[in-house]
Amino acid sequence: MPLITVGVNHKTAPVSIRERVAFAPEKMIDALSSLISERKASEAVIVSTCNRTELYCSVEDFTKASDVIAWLGEYHGIALSELQQYCYTHADDDSVRHVMRVASGLDSLILGEPQILGQVKSAYAVSQEGSCIGPELQSLFQRTFSVAKRVRTDTAIGENPVSIAFAAVSLAQRIFADIRNSTALLIGAGQTIELVARHLKENGIKRIIVANRTLARAEALANELNAEAIMLGEVGDYLSQADIVISSTASQLPIIGKGMVERATAKRRHSPMLLIDIAVPRDIEPEVDEVSDAYLYTVDDLHSVIEENVRARQDAAQAAEQMIEEGVESYRRVIESRKVSDLIVTFRQSAEAMKNIELEKALKGLEMGQPPEQVVNKLAHSLMNKLIHSPTRYLRDAGADADQNALTIASNVLGIYEEKDN
Numbered sequence: 001m002p003l004i005t006v007g008v009n010h011k012t013a014p015v016s017i018r019e020r021v022a023f024a025p026e027k028m029i030d031a032l033s034s035l036i037s038e039r040k041a042s043e044a045v046i047v048s049t050c051n052r053t054e055l056y057c058s059v060e061d062f063t064k065a066s067d068v069i070a071w072l073g074e075y076h077g078i079a080l081s082e083l084q085q086y087c088y089t090h091a092d093d094d095s096v097r098h099v100m101r102v103a104s105g106l107d108s109l110i111l112g113e114p115q116i117l118g119q120v121k122s123a124y125a126v127s128q129e130g131s132c133i134g135p136e137l138q139s140l141f142q143r144t145f146s147v148a149k150r151v152r153t154d155t156a157i158g159e160n161p162v163s164i165a166f167a168a169v170s171l172a173q174r175i176f177a178d179i180r181n182s183t184a185l186l187i188g189a190g191q192t193i194e195l196v197a198r199h200l201k202e203n204g205i206k207r208i209i210v211a212n213r214t215l216a217r218a219e220a221l222a223n224e225l226n227a228e229a230i231m232l233g234e235v236g237d238y239l240s241q242a243d244i245v246i247s248s249t250a251s252q253l254p255i256i257g258k259g260m261v262e263r264a265t266a267k268r269r270h271s272p273m274l275l276i277d278i279a280v281p282r283d284i285e286p287e288v289d290e291v292s293d294a295y296l297y298t299v300d301d302l303h304s305v306i307e308e309n310v311r312a313r314q315d316a317a318q319a320a321e322q323m324i325e326e327g328v329e330s331y332r333r334v335i336e337s338r339k340v341s342d343l344i345v346t347f348r349q350s351a352e353a354m355k356n357i358e359l360e361k362a363l364k365g366l367e368m369g370q371p372p373e374q375v376v377n378k379l380a381h382s383l384m385n386k387l388i389h390s391p392t393r394y395l396r397d398a399g400a401d402a403d404q405n406a407l408t409i410a411s412n413v414l415g416i417y418e419e420k421d422n
Contacts, residue, residue: 001042001136002061005090005098006068007054010109013086015300019281021076021083023048025250028123029130031075036132040067043134045141047102047123049116050164050248050280050299051109056099058136065089096140096331100324103148105157109299110167110306111313112157112320115191117148139334147327154323157316165195167302168276169203172244174305175274175295183207185242187235187256187283188249189217196246201225209242211235213249236260240267245275247283258287265293278302351387358383 008021023031023046035044041057041064048054055068073083090098098107103120105112124141127133133141152158176182184200186193189212197208208227211234212218218229230238232255239245239260247255256275265273270293277284277298289296362379366372391414398406411417 001058002064003092003095003136003140004057004059004062004065004068005054005095006057006065006072006087007047007052008083008086008088009052009054009107010300012088015280015282015298017086018051018053020078021053021072022050022280023053024252025126028126029132032127032130032132034075035068035071038071040064040071043127043137044132045123045127045137047120049119050278052102054102056095056137056140058134062091065091093328093332096144097324097328099140100144100147100327101321103144104151104320104324105148106151106317106320106324109302110163111310111317113163114152114158115163115195117145117152118191120148121145140331143327143331143334147323150327151320151323155316155319157313157320163192163195164278164299164302165192166199167306168196168246168278169199171276171297171302171305172200172246172274173203175272176243179206179244180204181206182243183209183241184244184246185209185211185235185238187211187232187245187247188279189214189221190248190250192248192278193246194221196248197221197225197227200244205244209238211238236263239264243271243273245273245284246278247276248278249283251279251283252281254283254285256284256288258285258291261288261291261294265291268293354386355383358386 008018010018013021028046028048032044032046035041035046035055035057041055041059043058045056046054047056053072055072057064057068059065059068069084069087069089070080072078072087073080099120101107103117105114105116108116120141124133124137127137172179172182172184179200180203182205184197184205184207186197186208189210193210197210200208208222208225209230210218210222210227211230211232212221213232215229215231218231221227222229232249235255239256240263242264245256249255261273261275265271273294275284275288275294275296277296280299282298284296286296288294358379361382362375365375365378391410395407395410398410
């Protein structure tokens with residue numbers, strides 16, 4: 001069945017759009033089930049991160065792409081006319097190439113960032129859990145994971161410590177000449193925040209506070225890094241102590257509002273506060289940027305910070321792109337081989353059925369007392385005629401049309417080679 005990709009990402013849509021089409025983790029299986037039950041796709045995997053929401057689908061035909069876009073808009077309550085201007089679609093080889101580039105970090109905001117492979121694997125696992133994946137996408141994603149692993153292993157694309165987390169810490173280092181005297185409040189306790197915390201620790205930050213909805217999760221991270229752990233509801237009490245605030249949660253509503261920041265900066269006697277919101281949907285209200293002495297950045301603002309680091313990965317990316325093309329070709333061969341296997345099975349079943357019919361006739365002839373030699377000759381003659389009937393008709397039609405290419409192919413398939421005069 002045809003493969004399609006429908007999505008929006010950091011290249012085609014601002015964060016204000018991306019946050020509206022993001023899928024909450026706890027609703028992902030329901031969304032996948034809805035997509036399939038409404039017959040928009042027969043199989044589906046949804047990858048939803050801060051930089052992209054993409055739907056990888058096995059569909060009946062390519063016209064279903066418009067149906068998938070319409071479903072995405074309806075599911076999130078976005079007018080189709082608004083959504084279409086930000087959406088892109090890929091089909092078949094282009095879809096295969098795209099998912100391989102995504103999983104390898106070649107389509108990321110930060111070239112070669114490693115987290116995306118884990119996010120794609122998680123999306124695949126969720127689809128499996130929801131029984132929303134079948135042989136088409138299983139084959140695609142297994143091949144994709146193999147290619148992405150090769151890119152990581154055989155190129156230098158992941159050697160430089162470049163990621164959203166790294167970019168956020170780099171920005172903090174530019175704002176504060178020396179972060180060793182600073183306090184960082186990290187909101188969330190997922191992989192990105194963990195990387196942020198490690199980068200901050202490596203750069204000698206004075207104090208780290210980790211806030212999370214689940215205190216045990218915050219404490220687990222805090223214990224590793226000699227940091228402090230607080231509940232998410234305590235953020236307002238600790239905000240004034242933070243020079244650097246970096247937030248990345250899966251909350252559907254903002255955690256930090258303008259009023260909260262105004263109160264915090266007043267307590268800080270207007271000492272500068274850097275807030276970096278790398279969550280989608282956003283954790284920090286955009287109006288916070290209006291507060292004096294509060295400097296708010298979102299994932300879209302990190303572009304300039306990461307450009308320098310991207311240059312170091314360009315050569316590795318070229319080698320990776322070649323690996324992607326080899327992966328696409330390899331996947332295509334697997335699919336084509338599968339089609340041929342089905343054809344071979346059908347051909348063998350047809351021949352088997354033909355043999356059984358003639359064998360049954362022969363056995364009946366023997367039961368009726370016909371001479372064995374006569375029965376065997378009749379069996380061989382009848383079976384031969386049936387086996388060569390279709391090829392003979394094909395050869396006659398090709399000859400009548402003077403189709404030399406068809407005749408050559410048929411000769412090769414049938415193992416017939418004309419003897420040439422010496």
